[in-house]
Amino acid sequence: MALIDVHGLERTFAVRRKEGGRRRRPTTVRAVHDLSFSIAEGEMVGYLGPNGAGKSTTIKMLTGILHPTSGDLEVAGLAPQRQRTELARQIGVVFGQRTTLWWDLPLRDSFDLLRRIYRTDPARHRANLDRYVELLELGDLLDTPVRQLSLGQRMRGDITAALLHDPRLLFLDEPTIGLDVVSKGRVREFLRVLNAERGTTLILTTHDLADVEALCDRVIVIDHGTSVYDGSLTGLHRHGGSTRTLVVDLVDEAPPIEVAGATTRDVSGPRQWLTFPADTSAAPVVAAVAATYDVADLSIQEPAIEDVIRELYSHGSPGRA
Numbered sequence: 435m436a437l438i439d440v441h442g443l444e445r446t447f448a449v450r451r452k453e454g455g456r457r458r459r460p461t462t463v464r465a466v467h468d469l470s471f472s473i474a475e476g477e478m479v480g481y482l483g484p485n486g487a488g489k490s491t492t493i494k495m496l497t498g499i500l501h502p503t504s505g506d507l508e509v510a511g512l513a514p515q516r517q518r519t520e521l522a523r524q525i526g527v528v529f530g531q532r533t534t535l536w537w538d539l540p541l542r543d544s545f546d547l548l549r550r551i552y553r554t555d556p557a558r559h560r561a562n563l564d565r566y567v568e569l570l571e572l573g574d575l576l577d578t579p580v581r582q583l584s585l586g587q588r589m590r591g592d593i594t595a596a597l598l599h600d601p602r603l604l605f606l607d608e609p610t611i612g613l614d615v616v617s618k619g620r621v622r623e624f625l626r627v628l629n630a631e632r633g634t635t636l637i638l639t640t641h642d643l644a645d646v647e648a649l650c651d652r653v654i655v656i657d658h659g660t661s662v663y664d665g666s667l668t669g670l671h672r673h674g675g676s677t678r679t680l681v682v683d684l685v686d687e688a689p690p691i692e693v694a695g696a697t698t699r700d701v702s703g704p705r706q707w708l709t710f711p712a713d714t715s716a717a718p719v720v721a722a723v724a725a726t727y728d729v730a731d732l733s734i735q736e737p738a739i740e741d742v743i744r745e746l747y748s749h750g751s752p753g754r755a
């Protein structure tokens with residue numbers, strides 16, 4: 435059974451734009467248009483699109499903050515616009531850019547306030563808190579005021595806060611933005627464990643393709659308010675013909691590297707940039723380079739989501755895969 439069902443969803447905004455001097459004429463912005471999809475319990479879905487595509491507007495409608503102009507919408511068997519309080523018990527929301535914790539309170543007190551707000555059973559709260567504190571390594575930080583936490587620590591606190599009432603569905607908006615590589619990895623690993631252990635459904639909005647790669651079996655791409663692709667990330671890469679880049683630092687300068695499966699695009703001193711199709715594994719290319727050349731360092735650059743989507747259009751026929 436679907437946990438989220440969206441059919442023919444529309445949302446418009448009336449805006450007044452300045453036109454030559456002081457005259458303002460009302461116009462209508464169509465933020466979401468004829469949007470339909472359904473998400474089953476336990477899925478991990480990337481909800482992607484360029485700036486202004488309508489992602490936030492969709493999420494606000496799914497969480498009951500905004501009312502649709504028209505169309506059908508059901509989340510966890512509830513109508514978000516009419517049953518917002520009941521829905522709040524079923525969902526959790528994490529924003530990378532702002533915290534839902536109390537700035538001056540120790541983490542522990544924020545968590546306790548949330549228990550009262552959600553009226554979570556104390557034993558269940560305790561069990562959840564113990565589990566998440568262990569998984570997210572928050573034990574030493576529980577008595578620290580939120581304002582003294584690093585971004586990565588605060589994010590782990592925010593994720594815990596969103597989960598203490600056992601939501602079936604977790605919305606994550608840029609959950610790894612600004613985090614270092616280690617913290618990003620920790621957040622991603624935690625979300626994988628959460629999904630495997632509890633079957634929590636994850637809807638992830640991000641501009642970081644590595645988040646999607648690590649977590650999402652399925653991506654929905656929206657543009658101009660409507661779904662333009664719904665399928666696997668590999669399928670998205672294949673449609674768009676997008677590439678990843680292997681950055682190779684050689685011990686010494688050398689002519690352009692020649693290995694099967696990759697093309698050398700640029701050389702600058704001992705550093706070379708090789709591209710290969712994003713829907714194939716990097717392992718054979720890395721192995722071939724390492725077997726033939728003296729390598730000091732290697733790293734892989736993912737394509738930007740915006741580039742993947744742009745490519746999707748330039749190759750035409752976005753759709754399902």
Ligand SMILES: Nc1ncnc2c1ncn2[C@@H]1O[C@H](COP(=O)(O)OP(=O)(O)OP(=O)(O)O)[C@@H](O)[C@H]1O
Nearest residue numbers: 447449463465483484485486487488489490491492
């Ligand atoms: N309250 C509002 N009033 C008027 N227009 C709005 C409002 N909210 C969103 N819009 C417009 O609706 C469109 C979709 O915006 P939305 O914030 O949903 O996009 P987004 O995909 O979340 O973008 P981003 O990645 O930049 O956050 C944009 O053209 C935006 O300007």
